Amino acid sequence: MSETIALDPRDRGGAGTRLLDVHGLVKHFGGKGGVLTKKNDVVRAVDGVDFFIAKNETIGIVGESGCGKSTTARLVMQIIQPDAGEILFDGEEVGSPALDVRSFRRQAQMVFQDSYASLNPRLTVEDTVAFGPRVHGASAKAAMTSAHDLLHRVGLEPRRFAGRYPHEISGGQRQRVNIARALSLQPRLLILDEAVSALDKSVEAQVLNLLLDLKRDFGLTYMFITHDLHVVRFMSDRIMVMYLGKVAEVGPSDRIFDTPGHPYTAALLASMPSMDPARRTEEAPLSGDPPNPINPPSGCRFHPRCKMVAAVCSVVEPALFNAGGDHFVACHLANPASGHPGA
Amino acid sequence: MSGAIVEVNDLTVDFRAGRGTIRAVCGVDLSLQPGETVALLGESGSGKSVTLRAMMRLLPKSSRIGGRVRVDDRDVLALSAAELTAYRGRTVSMIFQDPGLAFDPVYRVGDQIAETVIRHEGCSRAAARQRGLELFERVRIPSPGRRLDNFPHEMSGGMRQRAMIALALACRPKVLLADEPTTALDATVQIQVLLLLRELQREFGLAIVFVTHDIGVAVEIADRIAVMYAGRIVESGSCAAVINTASHPYTKGLLASRGHARMGKNDRLKAIPGSPPDLSAPPPGCAFGPRCESFVESCADQVPPSVAIEVGHEARCIRLLA
Structure with a gap:
């Protein structure tokens, strides 16, 4: 895999530079007082997020609805503009003269959950995949040839599928088209926002296998967003757990699953169905719904639902603390100097 | 079986589509005792939701229901409009994916x-x-x-x-029909709702038919699991029997495609090839045949009969006949 990196002429920083480096990302929605919202109702969707993705790595992003995982993806892709924060791609700031948004987007692509809504119903499969390269200046013939190659590569025989329209193929096949389209500009970063969540289980496994193969063959880097904890474990090298617009914990996926440092991560993992008829879940690990990001709790945002809560938790907001290796935890329990009696 | 609150025999549901008809459910048998939970497990198009809706007669006029549905000693398919109104909500009620x-x-x-x-x-x-x-x-x-x-x-x-x-x-009501009620929820909320349903079931003595595509959810909620594929129940048995000694290749495939905790980084999943069949032109014989890794020619000859593996555990696969 390292050869692929060395051969890629676009690799400016070398293997040591992170492919994506995000600092202090903030996005608040509303606040101006619309028809249905009160004044000052600010949704703190993403509220100071730092993370990085190394080259050829898969980072899994998990969390409940409203935790800001999809907003983070959209901010990285420049689909929406951040209120604050810095996004570096291979060492260059996105939107700076060295890396304008257009050339960034050629190197970063996204696959969405709804395979149907993300395709143009009036374009055939081959036109869909050839569209991007045409816009970026490829000849019609070259674009079509590479589209057919890609369709073949994602398991859709061009002879059977090239001329079909999105409504004529199944959900799994449509998601393969979306993946082929995302790859048509030879990106280096692929953002998968719940890309397999809507698929049937037997088809989901096929698409996950395809993603693993493509990653190896094209030297890709994945940002894999999902609410399915089962899938994320073996897809990801590292996992980032988000809660109400903040990073709760980030670390190697085995560490996250085997020795989670944040009580929220532990509760999230314990919420997975047990798969053992003899050992069913007897008590829900968390009560209540995920709280509203409009008025997040003070201090640690998880403290009202946390079983380990102490006095310090509602007062001081925990920073990400290095729990050894690449494992960072935003919980007072992880930091012996925090003043939490359990630390 | 005596004492059953729900008794479905040879249920078929046809939909008119264009020139032909589509058989969405082809011969489903299901029986529930009071206080029992059965999970209908299957993918989209397997007929699990249509089966559920047939039990409440919630299907469009273009559909035709065949077979027998008895709930609480009443022939559901023979109910008049007025009787149906009294039946819905009082004897049987339903919860949906999207409240x-x-x-x-x-x-x-x-x-x-x-x-x-x-x-x-x-x-x-x-x-x-x-x-x-x-x-x-x-x-x-x-x-x-x-x-x-x-x-x-x-x-x-x-x-x-x-x-x-x-x-x-x-x-x-005596029977609750649940159509993927936790699918749209976060995992943390899903488990709360599943536990609540289990609790209410014990308290009210409810019989629950729970439709889901998620094996994990079925394990958490069900006493028995019925796996559906292309309009038929291909395997049914106690939750433990279906999970621990899965016998139909489709059930085995579903379990294997989930992956497991001991998998290495970047190990490939054991996926079932192909996609679910087109119900307007189903494959001959066993509908799972074209995707099955143990396919033999005789699989295409006839729809496999239900074979008892042990008491209460059955699967439709001709390889179990030997």
């Missing part, structure tokens, strides 16, 4: 529950509201009195799902 669609957005949730109670039991508005309050307490909605006056949009997803369960149980 946002189950509630009328312009009426208060409490009024919608009261309306159901008054309609079926003819009690006073005050008594109906009192029932609503008890139910909200029972499904553990915080500050239930205030929440009864909420409109559906004022509740969170998990709370709406609890309110829908309260609505479904308002007239103390």
Whole structure:
């Protein structure tokens, strides 16, 4: 895999530079007082997020609805503009003269959950995949040839599928088209926002296998967003757990699953169905719904639902603390100097 | 079987589509004792939701239901319109994946529950509201009195799902039909709702038919699991039997495709090839044949019969006949 990196002429920083480096990302929605919202109702969707993705790595992003995982993806892709924060791609700031948004987007692509809504119903499969390269200046013939190659590569025989329209193929096949389209500009970063969540289980496994193969063959880097904890474990090298617009914990996926440092991560993992008829879940690990990001709790945002809560938790907001290796935890329990009696 | 509250025999459902018909359910047998939970497990197009809707006669006019459906000693398929209205909600009620669609957005949730109670039991508005309050307490909605006056949009997803369960149980039905009620919920809320259903079932002695595509959810909720594929139950048995000694290649494939904790980084999943069949032109014989890794030619000859593996555990696969 390292050869692929060395051969890629676009690799400016070398293997040591992170492919994506995000600092202090903030996005608040509303606040101006619309028809249905009160004044000052600010949704703190993403509220100071730092993370990085190394080259050829898969980072899994998990969390409940409203935790800001999809907003983070959209901010990285420049689909929406951040209120604050810095996004570096291979060492260059996105939107700076060295890396304008257009050339960034050629190197970063996204696959969405709804395979149907993300395709143009009036374009055939081959036109869909050839569209991007045409816009970026490829000849019609070259674009079509590479589209057919890609369709073949994602398991859709061009002879059977090239001329079909999105409504004529199944959900799994449509998601393969979306993946082929995302790859048509030879990106280096692929953002998968719940890309397999809507698929049937037997088809989901096929698409996950395809993603693993493509990653190896094209030297890709994945940002894999999902609410399915089962899938994320073996897809990801590292996992980032988000809660109400903040990073709760980030670390190697085995560490996250085997020795989670944040009580929220532990509760999230314990919420997975047990798969053992003899050992069913007897008590829900968390009560209540995920709280509203409009008025997040003070201090640690998880403290009202946390079983380990102490006095310090509602007062001081925990920073990400290095729990050894690449494992960072935003919980007072992880930091012996925090003043939490359990630390 | 005697004492069964739900008895479905050879259920078929056909839909008119263009020139032909599509057989969405082809010969489903299902029987539930009071207080029992059966999970219908299957992918989209397997006929699990259509089976469920047939039990409540909630299918469009263009459909034709065949076979026999008996619930609480009544022939559901022979009910008149008036009898059907009394049957729905009173004997059998249903909860859905999207509670946002189950509630009328312009009426208060409490009024919608009261309306159901008054309609079926003819009690006073005050008594109906009192029932609503008890139910909200029972499904553990915080500050239930205030929440009864909420409109559906004022509740969170998990709370709406609890309110829908309260609505479904308002007239103390004997059978609850659940159509993927936790699919749209976060894992943390899903497990709460599953535990609540288990608890209510014990307390009310409900029989539950629970439709899901998630094996994990089926394991958490069900006494028995019936795996559906292309309109048929291909394997059924106790939860433990189906999970621990899966016998149909499709069930085995589903379990294997989930992956497991000991998998290495970047190990490939054991996926089932192909996609579910087109029901307007189903493959001959065993519908799973074209995707099956143990396919032999005789699989295409006839629809495999149900073979008993042990008492109460059956699968439709000719390889089990030997």
